Amino acid sequence: MAELIEFETDRLRLRQWQESDFEPFAALNADPQVMEYFPEPLSCQASDEMAKKIRSLIMERGWGFWGVEAKGAEAFIGFCGLHVPTATLPFSPCVEIGWRLSSAHWGKGYASEAARGALHVAFQHLELPEIVSFTTAGNQRSRRVMERIGMKYSGEFEHPSLPKGSLLRPHVLYRLRREQWDAKA
Numbered sequence: 001m002a003e004l005i006e007f008e009t010d011r012l013r014l015r016q017w018q019e020s021d022f023e024p025f026a027a028l029n030a031d032p033q034v035m036e037y038f039p040e041p042l043s044c045q046a047s048d049e050m051a052k053k054i055r056s057l058i059m060e061r062g063w064g065f066w067g068v069e070a071k072g073a074e075a076f077i078g079f080c081g082l083h084v085p086t087a088t089l090p091f092s093p094c095v096e097i098g099w100r101l102s103s104a105h106w107g108k109g110y111a112s113e114a115a116r117g118a119l120h121v122a123f124q125h126l127e128l129p130e131i132v133s134f135t136t137a138g139n140q141r142s143r144r145v146m147e148r149i150g151m152k153y154s155g156e157f158e159h160p161s162l163p164k165g166s167l168l169r170p171h172v173l174y175r176l177r178r179e180q181w182d183a184k185a
């Protein structure tokens, strides 16, 4: 078990998952707007399994897709953080940065704020050489977060976990090397 990394930003707390996060996480995973760029919304059981897997990876490594809480409200609003993709991708091995927030909390800059904090952990604390991020080409909201936090567009690839012919299969890749990172981005 590694030393647990948790941190705060101006408005958010990124932390290990709690049992009470499972219910709001299932609700956001069932929301078709949140899951627009995924194959389908998740059942409650699939959502719980995902939360448990994320929690155990944080326990193992000390970092991962942290639960995101809005300060003051003390409420779980989604996840953001670092992850080693399970699929072998054209640019593997790699560490990705990713996010998924409840739609009630979009448009407030929370994803970008949380992601900047995660980049700080990745580069300053873990001293990783590079972070990647990728999403299906049409997911403009997610691409805007990548651009806002200073990641550089680096071309397209076909995601091997999605079936050939699926509209979600063409993905865009963004990368950021430690020496390109600007903590003020």
Ligand SMILES: CC(C)(COP(=O)(O)OP(=O)(O)OC[C@H]1O[C@@H](n2cnc3c(N)ncnc32)[C@H](O)[C@@H]1OP(=O)(O)O)[C@@H](O)C(=O)NCCC(=O)NCCS
Binding pocket: 033, 034, 035, 037, 098, 099, 100, 101, 102, 105, 106, 107, 108, 109, 110, 111, 112, 113, 134, 135, 136, 139, 141, 142, 144, 145, 148
């Ligand atoms: C991707 C996702 C996290 C982006 O959320 P978001 O709210 O658009 O992104 P941010 O939190 O960075 O917020 C930025 C928006 O908030 C606005 N904003 C409001 N107050 C702000 C503030 N104080 N600071 C910064 N931005 C602010 C910005 O103007 C921007 O709006 P715009 O996109 O219309 O220009 C969200 O759409 C989501 O969870 N999607 C579903 C899951 C998903 O697709 N994940 C990615 C899979 S790879």
